[in-house]
Structure formats: C-alpha cells, structure tokens
Amino acid sequence: MEQAQPVQKKVLDTRGSYCPGPLTELFKAYREAKQGDILELWATDPAAKPDVKAWTARTGNELVQIVDEKDYTRITVKVTGKRA
Amino acid sequence: MQAQVMKKTPEKMPVDSPLSASKNKLAIVLFSGTVDKLMPVGILASAAATLGMQVDIFATFWGLNAFKKDAVKTNMKFSKDFEEMAGPMMQLMQAKHVPSWYESLKQAKEMGNIKIHACTMTYGLMGMKMEDLDPIVDDTIGAVSFLELAKDAVTLFI
Numbered sequence: 567m568e569q570a571q572p573v574q575k576k577v578l579d580t581r582g583s584y585c586p587g588p589l590t591e592l593f594k595a596y597r598e599a600k601q602g603d604i605l606e607l608w609a610t611d612p613a614a615k616p617d618v619k620a621w622t623a624r625t626g627n628e629l630v631q632i633v634d635e636k637d638y639t640r641i642t643v644k645v646t647g648k649r650a
Numbered sequence: 651m652q653a654q655v656m657k658k659t660p661e662k663m664p665v666d667s668p669l670s671a672s673k674n675k676l677a678i679v680l681f682s683g684t685v686d687k688l689m690p691v692g693i694l695a696s697a698a699a700t701l702g703m704q705v706d707i708f709a710t711f712w713g714l715n716a717f718k719k720d721a722v723k724t725n726m727k728f729s730k731d732f733e734e735m736a737g738p739m740m741q742l743m744q745a746k747h748v749p750s751w752y753e754s755l756k757q758a759k760e761m762g763n764i765k766i767h768a769c770t771m772t773y774g775l776m777g778m779k780m781e782d783l784d785p786i787v788d789d790t791i792g793a794v795s796f797l798e799l800a801k802d803a804v805t806l807f808i
Contacts, residue, residue, distance in 0.1 A: 584748060586696040593700035593761060617697075624672070624701050 575604040581638050585613040589621060592643065596627070601648045604630070607641045615639060675803035676705045677796070682808055683712025684727045685751055686739070691808060692754025699762025706803070708796040709787065710769035713808070715776070717766070722752045722784045756786060767791040 576595050580588040588609040595605050607618065615632060618641050622629040626647035633640040676698040680691055695705045709717055716725055728736035742748075749757065758764050768783060768790040780787070 582747075584746070586693050586700070589700045590696050590757065590761065597761075621700060 571600070573602050573604065574599070575606065577606045577608065579608045580614070581608055581610045583609070584611050585617065587611065588614040589617050592618065592621070596625075596643075596645065599645045599648075601645055603645045605643045605645065607643065608638050609641065610638045614641060618643065673802060673804050674703050675799075676703050677800035677803035677805040678705070678707045679796070679805070679807045680707050680709045680713030680716075681711050683716040683725070684729050685725055686729050686732065686736075687808055688713075688716055688725075688751035689754070692749070692751050692756075692758055694806070695755060695758035695764050696761060699758050699764060702762070704803075705758070705762065705764040706796070706799045707764070707766045708769060708791070709766060710772050714768050714772045714778075714783075717768070717784050717787050718778075718782055719784050722786075752784075752786075759786065765789075767796065769793070769796075 576599065578588075578591045578595055580591050583591070588607055588611050592605060592607050599605060607614065609615075619629060621627070622643060628644040628646045630642040630644050632642075676694065678691060678694065680688075682688065691707065695707070698705045715721060726736070726740075728739075743750075755764075755766075759766075766787045768778070768787050770790045770792050772778075773790050780790075
C-alpha cells in the first residue's frame with residue numbers, strides 16, 4: 567500500500583508536566599497526525615505509562631514501546647486508529 | 651537502559667461500538683465552588699476528551715456561581731477544612747506551572763465535546779442572566795434533562 571506522504575515522527579516533551587498534561591499533549595498531536603505516524607512522548611509523570619496504555623487500548627492506537635531512561639520515560643505510539 | 655517492547659495491541663472494539671462495555675460519556679454534577687474542588691473538573695474533562703468521551707457538566711449552586719464572569723478570574727475560595735493549605739497550594743501550583751481550574755476546563759473544551767450547563771434552578775433563584783456568566787457556559791438545563799444526559803454516563807458529584 568503506497569503512502570502519499572512519508573511517515574512523520576513527532577517528539578512530545580512533557581517532562582515536568584503533571585497529569586493530564588502528557589495525555590493532552592499526546593491527544594493534541596494525535597489530532598494533527600495521520601495514520602502511520604509515530605508519536606514519542608517524553609514524560610516524568612508516573613501516570614503517563616498506565617494512562618498511555620489505557621488510551622491506546624481504548625482508541626485503537628498502537629503502543630510500540632516504553633523505554634525507561636535515567637530521569638524520564640519515553641513512550642512510543644504509532645497512529646493506527648485513524649483512517650489511512 | 652531498560653526497554654520493554656510491547657506486543658501489538660490486540661483487536662479491540664471501536665470506540666463508538668454499541669457492543670463496547672465502556673461508557674463513552676462523563677457527566678458531572680458540579681455543586682462545589684472552591685478552587686480546590688473545581689480543579690478535578692477540568693482535569694477529568696481533559697482526560698475524558700483524550701478518550702473521545704462526551705462530557706456534560708451540570709453547574710449548580712456554588713458550582714454555577716463559580717462561572718460568573720468576575721468569579722472565574724478572582725475566585726480564591728478554598729475548602730474550609732484545608733484553608734491553611736490554600737496559600738502554599740496556590741504557590742506550589744504556580745511554581746510547577748499547573749493550569750488554573752478555568753484554564754484546564756477551557757483547554758478541555760478545545761479538545762473535545764465538553765458542554766457546561768447552568769442549572770436553571772440556581773440560575774433563576776440567583777436572578778442570573780447568560781451575560782453574567784462566562785461564555786464557557788453553553789446553556790441552562792433542568793435536573794431531568796441532566797439525568798437524561800447522565801443515564802449512560804460515568805456520573806460524578808463534585
């Protein structure tokens with residue numbers, strides 16, 4: 567299946583921000599994103615991990631990976647919940 | 651560096667599927683008018699918006715009073731039980747760039763389908779007019795209409 571535009575990756579740095587900050591940033595970026603895009607959320611909020619898991623399950627998007635860096639967590643989401 | 655690679659999420663119900671067990675609506679009776687109790691309203695509404703949930707807020711009594719044009723900017727009321735925490739809390743929130751209840755609620759409205767309904771009983775009792783209220787308030791409704799909106803919603807009393 568040929569894609570009209572290349573896959574875009576966007577980093578959302580929400581370090582220092584509290585719930586619902588990280589998820590609202592993710593959601594706002596998601597609204598602008600297209601099917602297949604990658605959103606990488608950087609968060610220090612401990613709610614970010616479980617909330618992104620819940621969010622991706624509920625909205626039909628893919629949780630690709632979670633990486634615990636020294637001072638923050640990197641959560642990668644692939645946009646799979648939109649129409650291609 | 652720890653890496654947990656998540657398996658591809660399994661097939662799931664589309665958000666609006668009638669077969670989905672999850673309620674897709676949030677209904678809040680907002681009775682309180684202190685800034686500490688107003689905080690969760692914006693936060694919950696934002697979280698609901700990210701999940702594609704419809705949110706209906708029924709602002710009644712002190713909750714409706716909190717939406718008067720001047721009050722949205724000047725309200726400093728805090729729960730009496732924790733009044734000594736009011737100063738430190740406000741300072742902490744400012745220092746950590748936590749948005750005010752009003753900013754949080756405004757942001758929620760931009761993200762999703764959030765409706766703020768003024769309770770007609772309070773509205774009438776206090777002789778209010780729509781011009782007295784902040785434009786973030788959408789309309790006035792009665793308890794019966796609210797309960798209809800809430801019937802298939804996650805419903806809270808704040």
